Amino acid sequence: MTRKLALTLAGVAVLAAIPLFVQNSFLLHVCILVLMWTVLGAAWNVLGGFAGQVSFGHAALFAVGAYTTVILFLKGGLAPWWGIPLGGLAAALVSVPIGFLCFRLRGPYFALATLAVAEIVKLVALNWESVTAGSVGYLITTLPPVRLFGLEVNWEKKLPFYAAAAALAIVALLTTGWLRNSRLGAYLVAIRENEDAAEAVGIDTVRAKVVTLALSAFLAGMGGGFYAFYFRYVDPDAVAGIGLSMEMVFIAVVGGLGTVGGPLIGAVFLTAVAELVRDRFQMGHLIFYGLFMMLVIRFMPEGIWGRVRRLTAGLKAGA
């Protein structure tokens, strides 16, 4: 049993065990939030950590996923468990032309372009009322009745949503793990280190980046679909704001860029900080997000998880 497989199974076991021990509805809600942010952090990490392309516009992909899922359900009657992956797919499709267009730009220029694209998507969401219902948004009032293992699923409880979030998080992290060990992953490392050299060696850098963006978009879109499914209300401010884009960046960076576990650690850490700060200190949690971002980049650019892995690798080597 390889270490990775063991870790994965252990992780899944822990995830499955949590709802058995945590009966408290609010705590489960927080767990669901952590899992959702893990998916989003992983999505950003795929592009930002592995491919080294900083995007400030990931909220746009999240929004496409959210709107697709909610529109397919409310207008097309398609249940969210189909809608969420379709939302991911829609986001991936939308990301392809964006990628082809924007990847001519390097580094900070690409980041700026993503900012503009996100703002344009938000404007579209706000004004294309026939499709997105503009600022009125979409509200899901009832979820479809469904039976699983002979039992009627109770949408008033947290368990079904927890299961969905956990499944998505597992998919996101496994995808990241697959990416890291795949040929595409190797190409991305080359691109990240020196894009021109990678080109010179014959790597189709544009194609590699576009595929990576599509993957990242797929995950972000599914995150958006889940948001629509769980929070039930989608409006442009909630799903397409720049604040959302920035939070995804923070989770990935603080957690550990280019690692598989980073987004999970980042999500746990930042959600904990946010709840604590909001509850005890009545302060905006964003002060701390900014502060931690700065501290991490200054002292721990590999992120919390990256640092942990370095330390444990050192321990193993020392032992």
Added chain:
Amino acid sequence: MMRRVMSQALAAMGVLVSTSMLAQPIRIGAPQPVTGPDAPFGDKFKKAYGMALEEINAAGGINGRKLEIVIEDHQAKNQLAATVAEKLITEGKVLAMTGGRASGQAMEIASVCQRLKTPYLVDHPSADMITAKGFEWVFRNNPTGSIYPMAFSDFITNFPGAMPKSAAVVYDNTLFGKTIGGAVIKILKAKNVPVVADEAYPVNTLDFKPTMTKVKGTNPDYLLLVAVAPTDAVLLTRHAREMGLSPRAFVGFGGGFGIADFTNQLGPLAENVFSSAAWSGNPNDPKTKTFYEKFHAKYDIWPHEHEVEGYSAIYILADAIRRAKLTGDLDADRDAIRKALLATDMITVFGKVKFGNWAGPLGDAYTNQNVYSPEQTVMAQWRGGQLLNVWPKAFAETTLVFPEPVKK
């Protein structure tokens, strides 16, 4: 003898049980923006709830039990509003909810309350759809966005010479702006008033001069401005004046046109601007007046729509809770309060309250919306730095100035 002992024991136990319940405070949850850009509004509600709370507890609480209001911060984010609503209901075990402040957050709270079967009394958020989704657990005291312009409609119909010859409507592209802009345009069209400009602007626009230049070109008889953000309200008015617009009337719709900041920032530019919908109770009612003075004495600011709405909401909930037979079982108690709210029929400083199902001006089918809402809109006017109600006459504090005197 045995029977007497038994019955005395039972009575003692009964007293013990009910006193232990009596000892427990009645908790109401209120998500509000405590930090973040909307914090100033959250603060208004905090003050308003605080005053109502003090008064009610000083008068003995509700059926002997103390009232407690738990405010949680949602930072004007929909997602957080859902989170804190859940927290208040499942952890905080509140009996009822109020608050929300902005419509996006209120929508989430309403959705959560409907699913978790907890009564939610909307005190300020105005999006029609909050009470138009058939949620039987959601009640609203304040008027909806589409009801807001009704005083304006009444004014142009009934004040001699007030019917606009043409109108320019400028509104923001949020839910609030679009609802009210849409309602106003509908009213105008129904009265055959040509709408010569229909301009939607993005919230927090830095510069309205181009828009005002365009509007000036259409030479409107009335200039109707809708702004959800107070800054937009101020800038719209300032730039309109700067560009030399001189309609017979400036009418502002939206909270920003009715707060002290408006006159503080604009000074003489605010003079004679109408503010529609900043209903804050009937100032000619002695009870309301007493409330204003008491609030001002306590907090050193004059209450306007937010404060009056928040204060009244607590009283409405208190009244319903008083009538509900509480047993200590959370689910049953919440349902009892819901039933009590259905039977509400009272007067607060905000006005009359009775919840019912009826159709709104734009056709929305309301559930549990205050049936007296259409009466609770008013046109006020800025005069000498003070906002005074001017229409309908029953609520007027002074005579109105119309048309706007032409400046030389």
Added chain:
Amino acid sequence: MDTFAQSLVSGVLTGALYAMIGIGLTVVFGVMRIINLAHGEMVMLGMFGAFWGQRLWKLDPFVSILVWTPLMFLFGMLVYRFLLKKIIPGGELNTLLYTAGLSLLIANLALFAWSGDYRTISLSYGITPVRPLGIAISVPLAIAFVLAILVTLALWLFLSRTNLGRAIRATSQSAEAAVLMGIDVERVAMVTFGLGTALAGAAGILLAPSLYLYPTVGELLIVKCFVVVVLGGLGSVPGAIAGGILLGVVESLGAVYVSSTYKDGIGFVLFLAVLLYRPSGLFGAGK
């Protein structure tokens, strides 16, 4: 024709202020090749400086600019020396992310300290506009425009006539060559960042009477700033000026002749188009 003239003039005046915001960012980019995401917050700090100056010491903003600009210069140098200096060797993207964190920190600290209340600066002479040739011009905006020109002129004199200015321009052209010529590039970087911050602060002070202030206004302004700087070519000061005025005019005419709703959208599309197809700016002046 009236409408056209009015909207053109409004656009130019507003555009000049956009340009002021952009000049600071572009100067920093030119020398240090970093895009400072916290630039919008520097402008916000300038705006609040003007506000508190008036509120606490009854200083007219156009007077307090003399006080705040040197202070912002110092602040910028300190930020560079103690925060940014160690980050820059980590690469462009790290620096970008770091300034993103800094931006969030400053904006939210301000929010915590000063609350989210919107504030405006009321000037007695700001109420009635002047109307030369029938075109309405707000007095504070006109004064800001003139001062912006003066500041830009002073900047130009500094960059072209003083040794330090020449050192900055040399480093901007080629850091390696500058080092070879014996220029203390580190010192130049520190001064440049201070300069960029001072310019941002000054822009904020000039803007404040015509706009409203709140701690998170930087979010809005930084986006406009990027558009301006990209249009003009990253690193070019004249480019930023032209870009600013162009954006102001496009937005103004766009709002009048196309629609208010999409006015911002026009800017973004233009921005994307320039980034993609003419990355050295509309005038080819960028780096």
